[in-house]
Amino acid sequence: MQLTFQRLRPDAVIPQRATPFSAGLDLSACVDADIVLAPHEIRLIPTGLAAALDVSDAMLMLCARSGLAAKHGIGMANGVGIVDTDYRGEIKVPLINQSDVPFTVTPGMRIAQLIAVPVLMPEVSEADTLPETVRGAGGFGSTGTDAPKG
Numbered sequence: 001m002q003l004t005f006q007r008l009r010p011d012a013v014i015p016q017r018a019t020p021f022s023a024g025l026d027l028s029a030c031v032d033a034d035i036v037l038a039p040h041e042i043r044l045i046p047t048g049l050a051a052a053l054d055v056s057d058a059m060l061m062l063c064a065r066s067g068l069a070a071k072h073g074i075g076m077a078n079g080v081g082i083v084d085t086d087y088r089g090e091i092k093v094p095l096i097n098q099s100d101v102p103f104t105v106t107p108g109m110r111i112a113q114l115i116a117v118p119v120l121m122p123e124v125s126e127a128d129t130l131p132e133t134v135r136g137a138g139g140f141g142s143t144g145t146d147a148p149k150g
Helices: 066-072
Strands: 003-007 025-028 035-037 042-046 049-053 058-064 074-076 081-083 092-097 103-105 110-118
Touching: 035 042, 035 092, 049 058, 058 066, 058 074, 066 074, 092 110
Parallel strands: none
Antiparallel strands: 003 049, 025 110, 035 103, 042 092, 058 081, 058 110, 074 092
């Protein structure tokens, strides 16, 4: 699989892996000046990049950087972002400051991770009933919280 990036701005940073076996590529903020995220504020941060995969059965997934989350309370407002394989616009990251103190995003700061993920494309159908399972319609917490015994 090939992932190709286009710089939409000259100062955009082409994503790299932090180590040879890192699953994610680090995405960087492409901003002209510092952006201060107030406590609990959400801002869409541009990367200055567009991307293209050479396959149609994959997507790009945007994920929070664990260090920003654990040390500063900075996450992604939508939890996980999805970049469809046919999207060619700029990749932007919706950051949220979940802390009670301001956080500064600086030009070139690594703000998210980008991961290529396979996608199954099921045919959609409708039925009057679904096959029975042991769990059935049991929802949140229906399988308990205790560790399995045995």
